Amino acid sequence: MRKSLIIPILGLVILGISTFVFLNKNEKTGNKDIALPSSLFNTADFYDMKTLNQKELDDVYIVNFFASWCKPCLAEHPLLMELQSKGMQIIGINFRDDEDNFIQWINEHGNPFFHIIRDDGSIAYEMGLIGVPETFFIEKSKIQKKSTRAFIL
């Protein structure tokens, strides 16, 4: 009788401890500590061919990965436009996209981006991108928060 009780109780205790430890852990993708890759600042803007000047940037800005083939990107696009009109600096990174489609997409839907880079995937790799759209909130050149999904969906 006693022995049959010990195991379930012990199991429950272990389950409780593990749940507690798991809930206290950081986010599942615990890669907030990674630094911004230097290629982000070395790659020239698609339109005016200038590289990003770090002094021009505010303390807080956004890095947004998007692609013309991506529907959720289109869904969150109006929100980015609104943020830009309120003065937020948004760095757009065009992830693995066709150049013509990209230009057409921007012409059609507007350009909320302060700086646009076309990326073949290496910047995305260094920043730990899982899928577009993905948005990084950056404060004092450190990644503060990462939203994997479109934040209006």
Add this chain to the structure above:
Amino acid sequence: MKILKSIYRLFFIFCFVLFTNISLANVNQLSEYYKTIRCLVCEGQSIQESDTEFAINLKEQIKKKYESGMDLKEINQELISIYGEEISFNPSNDHFILWGLPLLLY
């Protein structure tokens, strides 16, 4: 009839096992490595099997690094430092409590 049926089943299982073994034996080192990397979009699959943009990009980046002379161990460490441990199908050794507890309890 029942015996015949079970023989049939065994035969199919045998063929399947044989097939997977053959296809595993003929791959080169890099594609062998892809099978140990989890596709984070469709978490049951490795990037070798997956056709998501994430997996395709990761394969390209790994290949680029491999060809520039990084060895697979270094690439693996870099991947884990970027994406966290869930990117790898091979768990690290510090989960011994998880593996040992059932043996202790029963």
